[in-house]
Amino acid sequence: MDNILFWHRAHKKMETEKVYGDWFIRYLYQNETGKKANRLFANALFSKTYGVFQDLKLSHRKVRPFIKQFDIPIDEYETGSLKALDPRDSYATFNEFFVRKFRLGKRAFVPDYGRMPAFAEARYVGHASVNPETTFPVKGKYLTAEGLLGNADIARPFEEGPLLIARLCPVDYHRYHYPDSGKVLDHFPVRGRYDSVNPLALKFKPDIFIANERQVSILQTEHFGKLAYIEVGAICVGKIVQSHRWNKPFMRGEEKGYFLFGGSTVVVMGEKGAWRPSQDIIEKTQAGIETYVRLGDEVAVKA
Numbered sequence: 047m048d049n050i051l052f053w054h055r056a057h058k059k060m061e062t063e064k065v066y067g068d069w070f071i072r073y074l075y076q077n078e079t080g081k082k083a084n085r086l087f088a089n090a091l092f093s094k095t096y097g098v099f100q101d102l103k104l105s106h107r108k109v110r111p112f113i114k115q116f117d118i119p120i121d122e123y124e125t126g127s128l129k130a131l132d133p134r135d136s137y138a139t140f141n142e143f144f145v146r147k148f149r150l151g152k153r154a155f156v157p158d159y160g161r162m163p164a165f166a167e168a169r170y171v172g173h174a175s176v177n178p179e180t181t182f183p184v185k186g187k188y189l190t191a192e193g194l195l196g197n198a199d200i201a202r203p204f205e206e207g208p209l210l211i212a213r214l215c216p217v218d219y220h221r222y223h224y225p226d227s228g229k230v231l232d233h234f235p236v237r238g239r240y241d242s243v244n245p246l247a248l249k250f251k252p253d254i255f256i257a258n259e260r261q262v263s264i265l266q267t268e269h270f271g272k273l274a275y276i277e278v279g280a281i282c283v284g285k286i287v288q289s290h291r292w293n294k295p296f297m298r299g300e301e302k303g304y305f306l307f308g309g310s311t312v313v314v315m316g317e318k319g320a321w322r323p324s325q326d327i328i329e330k331t332q333a334g335i336e337t338y339v340r341l342g343d344e345v346a347v348k349a
Contacts, residue, residue: 052335165223195276208318233263233264275302
């Protein structure tokens with residue numbers, strides 16, 4: 047079966063993604079029996095129940111093997127709530143480890159206000175303007191503003207506008223941030239499924255981004271106009287947590303929230319012609335490749 051390859055911008059090379067639960071994802075989306083069983087797992091009850099187990103004290107035992115298997119650079123992160131000689135033993139539960147924060151100074155947001163910083167440390171694809179002919183990572187009809195937001199009136203300002211998709215794997219930093227300063231105009235949930243957002247799943251269910259559970263925030267920013275900021279839930283994502291109160295102004299780089307256990311996605315849409323994704327992201331997207339970008343590095347530029 048095909049491996050998932052991506053371009054690592056900082057390393058300047060193609061890399062192979064290490065997929066947590068690879069066999070399970072392939073079973074649900076590439077195996078005929080698994081496809082029939084999919085409905086038993088791609089739902090809120092299964093994902094939230096699985097998430098509860100990641101909060102149990104015994105889940106602490108999973109941390110060390112996970113760090114070793116996926117080469118997590120644990121020295122880049124803050125330690126957990128437990129006193130321990132080894133930072134790997136400082137996390138009381140797997141979820142505490144999963145939502146670990148970067149140590150102060152490990153990431154910086156680009157200072158130029160004409161450049162949009164990465165709002166998540168993730169694998170990005172981007173389009174200067176989404177239309178029905180858009181083909182990667184899914185067909186354009188599944189990336190329309192109305193489909194993603196679930197409301198035609200709210201979607202109107204974002205029709206044919208720029209779009210960035212940031213895919214977070216279970217091995218990644220799972221907090222997401224504001225790409226600019228501003229205020230929240232609206233915030234609402236869109237109910238849906240809990241399918242995987244892994245590319246292996248998208249090949250077989252291209253409607254995942256418009257069918258999965260998601261949280262939507264409409265932002266008015268100082269330098270990039272109006273943005274639609276969408277957190278997409280996925281299989282085994284126990285919860286999407288909004289750590290910033292939506293009725294308060296926000297600052298560039300400030301934490302917006304985080305995902306509890308599971309791979310997830312953040313989608314950001316803009317007004318037509320207001321900004322465009324960085325050229326390297328656009329070029330890699332056109333070639334069918336995701337670009338891994340570190341938190342705070344440039345992902346778009348003001349038009």
